[in-house]
Amino acid sequence: MISSQMLKGMLEGCVLKIIAEHETYGYEISQKLITYGFGDISEGTIYPMLLRMSNKGFIQAEYRESSTGPRRKYFSLTNQGEEELKEFERQWKELSQAVTNLFDGTSSE
Template identity: 65%
Template sequence: MIPSQMLKGILEGCILKIISSKEIYGYEISQQLQKYGFSDISEGTIYPLLLRLEKNNLITAKYRESALGPKRKYFSITPAGEKELEAFVNNWQELNHAVNQLFHVGE
């Protein structure tokens, strides 16, 4: 299990990536994360991150009617969010390379 502080920053970038592909609501984001191996991530972890991303104008939210119950809050990425996602990818690649070099991964 990945320590929560380490995971929080990584999750923000992963959530931005998921939202960048389509307008999506919170539960779907949770399902996508699980699909890619983030099995221990609860909605209680995701929603505060979504609120922070929204507060920082990296994503926007709209309520939409749902055929299966109450309105759902759908999230979309903003231009600032796209720039943040690009920075995250660049930073992740640099960090990933440095850690792999340190631990000689791939030798």
């Protein structure tokens, strides 16, 4: 299981990636994270994060009827969210490569 401290800095970018794949809602996001190996991320973590990302202008929400219960709030990326996701991916690749270099004993110089 990935520690919550490690997840803190990465989770927002990962949620942006999930939303970029298709419009989705909070519970589905948490289930996707589980299938990718993130462990059980509580809805108490997901929903406040979605609100923060909405307030930052990264995502937008739309309520839709559900065939299995109450209306659901579906999220999609804004243009600003797409840019944020690209920046997250760039930074992640740089960090990932640096950690790989460190553990492989490979210098980037």
